[in-house]
Amino acid sequence: RTNASEHYVFRAADATQAFAEGRLYPRWSPYALGGSGAPIPGYYPPGAAYIPALLDYFVSNDTTIAVKIVYIASLCIAGTAVYALVTRRMGAAAGVVAALLYVYSPYLSLVAPHLLGDLPGVMCLALIPALFWGVERLLRLNRPLDMLYVALITAALLLTDIPAAIVGWTLAAALIAWNHADYPRWYLALGASVLGIGLA
Numbered sequence: 001r002t003n004a005s006e007h008y009v010f011r012a013a014d015a016t017q018a019f020a021e022g023r024l025y026p027r028w029s030p031y032a033l034g035g036s037g038a039p040i041p042g043y044y045p046p047g048a049a050y051i052p053a054l055l056d057y058f059v060s061n062d063t064t065i066a067v068k069i070v071y072i073a074s075l076c077i078a079g080t081a082v083y084a085l086v087t088r089r090m091g092a093a094a095g096v097v098a099a100l101l102y103v104y105s106p107y108l109s110l111v112a113p114h115l116l117g118d119l120p121g122v123m124c125l126a127l128i129p130a131l132f133w134g135v136e137r138l139l140r141l142n143r144p145l146d147m148l149y150v151a152l153i154t155a156a157l158l159l160t161d162i163p164a165a166i167v168g169w170t171l172a173a174a175l176i177a178w179n180h181a182d183y184p185r186w187y188l189a190l191g192a193s194v195l196g197i198g199l200a
Contacts, residue, residue, distance in 0.1 A: 003117025005067060008048055011040065013063045015053030047160035048120040071113050074126040079103040081129035085136065102129070124164035127157045128171070135172045138192060139183040147192045154196025169193060 011029065018026035025046070032038035041049065055066035079099040087095030103109060108125050112118045131153045138146040157165035176186050183189075 003115060005113075005117030005119060008052065008117070008119040009063050009067050011044075011049035012052035012056060012067060015041070015046070015049045016056045016063060019053060019057045045120070045159050045161060047156060048123060050159070051123075052119075067119065070119065071122055074122045075103055075109070075113075078108065078126035078129060081126065081133045085129060085133040088136065088140075120161045120164070124157060124161045124168070127153055127160065128164065128168040131157065131168045131172055132175060135175065135189050135192075138188050139176065139185055142185065142188065147188060147195065150189065150192035151195035151199055154193055155199035158197065158200035 010031070014029045014031065015026050017030075018024075027039060027042050028037055029040040030037045032040055052063065052066040052070045055069055056063045060066045060069065079102065082102045083095040083099040085095075086098040108122070112121045112125065131150070134146065134150040134153050137143075138150050154165065154169070157168055172189065176183050176189060180186070
């Protein structure tokens with residue numbers, strides 16, 4: 001209750017109640033402003049409330065636990081994505097070190113989840129390395145589902161935090177430009193980003 005996680009618990013509870021009423025994409029928060037209601041989900045990307053609400057509705061039946069599960073899953077995804085990205089280029093030992101350094105960095109492991117309660121921030125700090133992994137995999141291997149991975153990660157970023165999606169794709173474009181000789185099929189990443197925007 002000492003950070004913004006309480007806010008995301010209330011938003012997730014609103015979305016869970018909307019699911020129970022049959023509304024799959026809630027656009028109104030009925031208990032905001034002292035019970036008068038407000039279109040809070042219309043102004044903020046819904047990913048940070050929608051994912052815990054799905055977990056609350058289908059798995060835990062407790063919104064606070066669902067938000068905690070999303071924090072834990074985000075940290076696990078962050079470590080896995082960094083490990084997979086670095087291992088492909090530098091080997092398993094470097095991947096383990098990079099994943100540990102990323103997940104146990106003070107901002108990701110302490111400041112964002114515990115001091116600030118920044119659920120969208122933690123989710124985006126997991127999705128951005130996953131975006132790098134997906135883009136590199138798409139451009140290096142180009143397997144059938146690789147474009148879908150990048151599009152889904154892009155959509156997830158846009159539905160969680162739009163500025164973080166812009167930062168993620170700016171850094172991914174820098175990665176592509178830096179390794180342009182290794183990635184002659186850069187147009188695939190562009191197509192996947194457009195597909196992800198359309199999905200969002």
